[in-house]
Amino acid sequence: MESTILHFKNTFIIILSFTLFLVSCEKKEEDKTLTPNDEVAGLQKVDTLIKGDYTFYIYKKDTGNFVVGYNEVYIQLKNNVTGLYVEDANLSWTPLMHMGTISHACPYSSISKVSNTKTLYKGYFVFIMASDDTDYWEITYNYVEGNDTLAQVVNQPKVVLSTGLTRYKSFKGSDNAYYYLALIDPTDPQVGTNDITACIYKRIDLYTFNPVQNYTIEVDPRMPDMGNHTSPNNVSLTYNTVSEIYKGKLNLTMTGYWKVNLIVRDSNNTILKGDSITSTTTASSIYFEIEF
Amino acid sequence: MAMKQIFLFFEFCFVFCALTYSQDSADSTKNLQLKEVVVTEKTGLDSINESKPLSSIDEHLQKLSNVGMIKRGGYAWEPTINNMATERISVTIDGMKIFCACTDRMDPVTSYVEILNLNNIYVGSGLAGNLHGTNSIGGGLDLKLQKTGFHARKLNLTLNSAYETNGNYRVLGTGLAYSSPSIYVNSGVFYRKSDDYRAGNNEKVGFSQFEKLNFFTNTGYQLSNHRVLEGTIIYDVASNVGYPALTMDVKSAKGLITSLSYRKDSISNVFSSWETKAYYNTIKHVMDDTHRPEVAMHMDMPGKSRTGGYYTTINGKIGEHNFMVSHDTYYNQSLAEMTMYPKDLADKSMFMYTWPDIRTLNSGISLDDKYVLNFKNILQFTSKLSFQRDGVESSSGYNTLLMYYPDMSQFQNRVLWNVNEKYTHYLKDVQLKAGVGYGTRAPSPTEAYGYYLFNSFDNYDYIGNPKLKNESSLEGNIAFIMTKPKYSISLEASYFYFSNYIIGKPNKSLSSMTIGASGVKVYENLSHATLLNTSLDTKVLFLRYFHWENRAAFSLGEDNQHKALPLIAPFTYSSSIGFIRKKFSGEIEWQGATKQCKYSPDYGEDETPAYSILNASVGYDIFFKHNMVNIKTGVENLFDRRYSTYSDWNNIPRKGRNIFINLTIPIL
Numbered sequence: 016m017e018s019t020i021l022h023f024k025n026t027f028i029i030i031l032s033f034t035l036f037l038v039s040c041e042k043k044e045e046d047k048t049l050t051p052n053d054e055v056a057g058l059q060k061v062d063t064l065i066k067g068d069y070t071f072y073i074y075k076k077d078t079g080n081f082v083v084g085y086n087e088v089y090i091q092l093k094n095n096v097t098g099l100y101v102e103d104a105n106l107s108w109t110p111l112m113h114m115g116t117i118s119h120a121c122p123y124s125s126i127s128k129v130s131n132t133k134t135l136y137k138g139y140f141v142f143i144m145a146s147d148d149t150d151y152w153e154i155t156y157n158y159v160e161g162n163d164t165l166a167q168v169v170n171q172p173k174v175v176l177s178t179g180l181t182r183y184k185s186f187k188g189s190d191n192a193y194y195y196l197a198l199i200d201p202t203d204p205q206v207g208t209n210d211i212t213a214c215i216y217k218r219i220d221l222y223t224f225n226p227v228q229n230y231t232i233e234v235d236p237r238m239p240d241m242g243n244h245t246s247p248n249n250v251s252l253t254y255n256t257v258s259e260i261y262k263g264k265l266n267l268t269m270t271g272y273w274k275v276n277l278i279v280r281d282s283n284n285t286i287l288k289g290d291s292i293t294s295t296t297t298a299s300s301i302y303f304e305i306e307f
Numbered sequence: 308m309a310m311k312q313i314f315l316f317f318e319f320c321f322v323f324c325a326l327t328y329s330q331d332s333a334d335s336t337k338n339l340q341l342k343e344v345v346v347t348e349k350t351g352l353d354s355i356n357e358s359k360p361l362s363s364i365d366e367h368l369q370k371l372s373n374v375g376m377i378k379r380g381g382y383a384w385e386p387t388i389n390n391m392a393t394e395r396i397s398v399t400i401d402g403m404k405i406f407c408a409c410t411d412r413m414d415p416v417t418s419y420v421e422i423l424n425l426n427n428i429y430v431g432s433g434l435a436g437n438l439h440g441t442n443s444i445g446g447g448l449d450l451k452l453q454k455t456g457f458h459a460r461k462l463n464l465t466l467n468s469a470y471e472t473n474g475n476y477r478v479l480g481t482g483l484a485y486s487s488p489s490i491y492v493n494s495g496v497f498y499r500k501s502d503d504y505r506a507g508n509n510e511k512v513g514f515s516q517f518e519k520l521n522f523f524t525n526t527g528y529q530l531s532n533h534r535v536l537e538g539t540i541i542y543d544v545a546s547n548v549g550y551p552a553l554t555m556d557v558k559s560a561k562g563l564i565t566s567l568s569y570r571k572d573s574i575s576n577v578f579s580s581w582e583t584k585a586y587y588n589t590i591k592h593v594m595d596d597t598h599r600p601e602v603a604m605h606m607d608m609p610g611k612s613r614t615g616g617y618y619t620t621i622n623g624k625i626g627e628h629n630f631m632v633s634h635d636t637y638y639n640q641s642l643a644e645m646t647m648y649p650k651d652l653a654d655k656s657m658f659m660y661t662w663p664d665i666r667t668l669n670s671g672i673s674l675d676d677k678y679v680l681n682f683k684n685i686l687q688f689t690s691k692l693s694f695q696r697d698g699v700e701s702s703s704g705y706n707t708l709l710m711y712y713p714d715m716s717q718f719q720n721r722v723l724w725n726v727n728e729k730y731t732h733y734l735k736d737v738q739l740k741a742g743v744g745y746g747t748r749a750p751s752p753t754e755a756y757g758y759y760l761f762n763s764f765d766n767y768d769y770i771g772n773p774k775l776k777n778e779s780s781l782e783g784n785i786a787f788i789m790t791k792p793k794y795s796i797s798l799e800a801s802y803f804y805f806s807n808y809i810i811g812k813p814n815k816s817l818s819s820m821t822i823g824a825s826g827v828k829v830y831e832n833l834s835h836a837t838l839l840n841t842s843l844d845t846k847v848l849f850l851r852y853f854h855w856e857n858r859a860a861f862s863l864g865e866d867n868q869h870k871a872l873p874l875i876a877p878f879t880y881s882s883s884i885g886f887i888r889k890k891f892s893g894e895i896e897w898q899g900a901t902k903q904c905k906y907s908p909d910y911g912e913d914e915t916p917a918y919s920i921l922n923a924s925v926g927y928d929i930f931f932k933h934n935m936v937n938i939k940t941g942v943e944n945l946f947d948r949r950y951s952t953y954s955d956w957n958n959i960p961r962k963g964r965n966i967f968i969n970l971t972i973p974i975l
Contacts, residue, residue, distance in 0.1 A: 206707050207705075240604075240649035241822065242822045243818075244818050244820050245818040246710060247818070248711070248713070266710040268759070269647075269657045269658060269820075270656070270657055270658040271647070272649070306654070
């Protein structure tokens with residue numbers, strides 16, 4: 016009997032250690048001092064713009080051209096005299112489309128520091144048309160301190176139409192205003208719950224595109240290949256005042272091609288654009304596409 | 308990675324346990340009362356008493372009382388006990404836990420063992436059904452493997468072959484039994500192959516073919532007096548198995564089953580034997596829809612199940628208490644995935660885990676005490692307490708389920724227990740039995756964590772529910788058994804009152820995944836459900852060589868709204884007259900069922916009509932030199948009736964007329 020008791024004791028230990036094993040180990044990340052080079056690791060340099068004492072390094076996340084739709088841009092600013100990167104620069108920019116005699120702008124964000132970095136800044140453009148031989152986008156970058164412009168540089172990035180999945184839509188709302196809607200995340204979707212973020216701008220005039228607040232973007236992800244199968248418990252995107260973009264939850268039940276059908280409502284809950292999915296209406300007039 | 312580590316860890320556990328207990332070990336089976344003995348004898352077959360000895364385990368099982376078979380085709384039927392299927396019963400092989408690898412139950416555990424490798428099948432009813440069982444509130448099946456044992460040196464070798472006209476069914480096998488005072492070996496190879504079978508009226512049932520190859524070896528080594536080492540290896544490969552009732556077939560189902568046990572007998576005055584067994588089994592199951600003519604969407608659905616565990620069982624006797632104490636632990640991994648290929652080839656394939664790497668660790672202790680009050684009265688107490696930790700190892704799978712259950716935890720703990728008391732009173736030729744018990748079971752992997760598992764029976768996709776409570780059962784049973792020299796009567800009844808009964812219910816807010824499905828069902832706890840099983844068996848011996856056996860059974864299952872539960876047998880009956888005289892044996896059997904009045908349309912059932920069929924068989928033993936060649940032949944479904952029963956998935960018809968011949972030839 017003694018060994019029986021011993022046995023149970025052992026078993027208990029086995030189960031206990033096993034349970035601990037299942038709980039598993041968690042990785043601890045240690046803080047390291049990042050060099051300016053570390054901070055742009057993984058980013059692609061698209062331009063180097065030198066003006067006077069300063070050099071603007073322009074980065075983006077992926078290779079290839081800028082596309083019509085959402086484009087995230089990263090900037091590092093170097094003081095050529097000291098050789099140091101500027102850590103508290105007040106940066107701004109303006110995009111402008113030149114089309115012969117006329118021109119117009121597009122929705123864009125302000126430039127802010129990337130959190131947890133010392134030298135990296137970021138912002139985005141939502142380009143609303145492609146450039147070509149005669150029509151081109153021109154971005155003006157400004158480094159300002161007080162009332163002084165310390166440096167101003169310009170580049171003319173090539174912008175092409177996205178050939179892949181639809182991540183950008185412009186539409187005329189039921190209020191007759193023009194809206195520009197771009198998907199930001201997910202860029203790397205997973206099966207399960209994904210954070211979905213987007214921005215939506217309203218055109219005031221050719222040079223003014225204002226981000227709208229207090230709207231709602233309803234999502235209804237569907238798989239056309241699976242008889243328009245959908246997922247439960249999706250959360251509509253609402254405006255987040257901190258990040259200044261729209262955030263919601265997107266549930267994807269499996270990998271594959273998803274059409275994320277959208278309905279945009281204004282602050283009075285009036286539908287500006289989009290359709291509910293029914294057995295006869297299989298897709299909304301505005302949607303994003305996701306495939307993974 | 309993690310999996311490998313876990314299994315390495317378990318292997319370590321086995322070694323650890325083996326080291327700890329190399330001093331004492333024992334046999335667990337001694338006190339088990341065999342309610343049903345199907346096959347005996349050294350080479351595994353009691354050919355005298357079986358009209359069709361080489362038929363599959365499934366065909367043997369369906370003759371047992373309390374046991375039913377759910378059929379999805381010609382192969383690998385799913386056993387039920389007391390009208391309860393896989394999730395409520397336990398099926399073990401020599402006490403080993405093993406779990407099927409198919410999310411659609413195409414590979415019940417019984418399909419991995421061959422008849423020649425069986426000594427007997429122990430069928431236990433209800434909570435006390437299987438000492439080694441876990442979560443078995445309905446009953447348990449233990450497939451006892453063939454072990455010749457230690458005797459004087461002797462070698463038996465038999466050649467077994469069978470042919471059946473229906474489906475051009477061929478069986479070829481050989482079995483070896485070697486015994487000596489220190490070593491025994493049982494080994495064999497069995498091969499079965501069938502084309503599509505034909506239902507009554509010569510109607511071909513497409514996609515009912517199958518092929519199966521089974522190797523087995525059981526061996527024992529006597530270390531010293533009363534100390535025995537035993538090992539088992541089974542390798543089973545089923546390939547090209549058609550499932551006419553389902554939308555998919557099986558490309559291959561491979562099972563590797565291994566165990567090593569150490570047993571010590573005659574330990575002391577109190578302890579008679581102690582057995583410790585470590586086991587590991589792995590099953591890989593690959594479905595196939597490429598042969599089907601019209602597939603809405605081609606998909607791959609591989610599944611695997613790996614189980615490692617051990618048990619240690621000690622038998623003893625203190626005064627009038629015959630007791631058995633057992634401790635067991637097992638760890639199971641069930642993983643199944645589905646990749647779907649859209650018709651539009653430009654679109655990416657779609658992938659999901661249908662069993663998201665489900666892990667189950669269960670460890671428990673059980674007690675069986677048989678207290679002989681006096682010659683006329685016996686009390687038997689059985690109880691089991693176990694701890695279970697289950698969950699989803701795959702983080703992708705966990706994230707998937709989080710969409711449906713945002714606050715679910717990845718792993719959860721459960722405590723499961725049961726108590727059961729049985730009283731037997733002996734009165735001359737009569738036995739009166741009454742039992743009462745209470746027990747709980749954890750949700751099965753499918754019920755807790757299954758993901759979009761399509762059920763072709765009710766045409767719903769099923770999603771598991773990790774928040775399910777344990778299901779509990781309050782059970783009462785009575786039996787009256789009278790055994791006279793010329794006749795016997797047995798009347799049995801059992802009643803189960805379930806609380807938190809687990810069953811799938813439609814959830815209209817969810818969108819089905821399978822194209823054409825009616826919707827999605829999610830497993831829920833019903834407040835209660837009830838199940839009544841009754842049966843009457845009689846046997847009369849007459850005219851010296853004849854015996855007349857009758858059996859009638861009736862069951863009734865209802866949910867909390869008094870609606871019928873699915874897959875509950877209607878009134879069934881059988882009557883047979885058999886004849887045995889020396890080398891001759893013969894049997895005529897009439898069996899059937901009444902119309903299934905209580906059926907469950909919610910679960911895809913319709914009213915199965917009544918049927919009755921006639922079977923006949925004869926057997927003859929030829930003495931050839933000193934050996935006895937056994938020939939059995941017969942015809943099943945003599946009048947070629949087209950019929951299907953309540954448990955035929957999607958009403959696929961059963962075999963029509965079938966003429967069979969079984970041959971057993973001793974070579975050595």
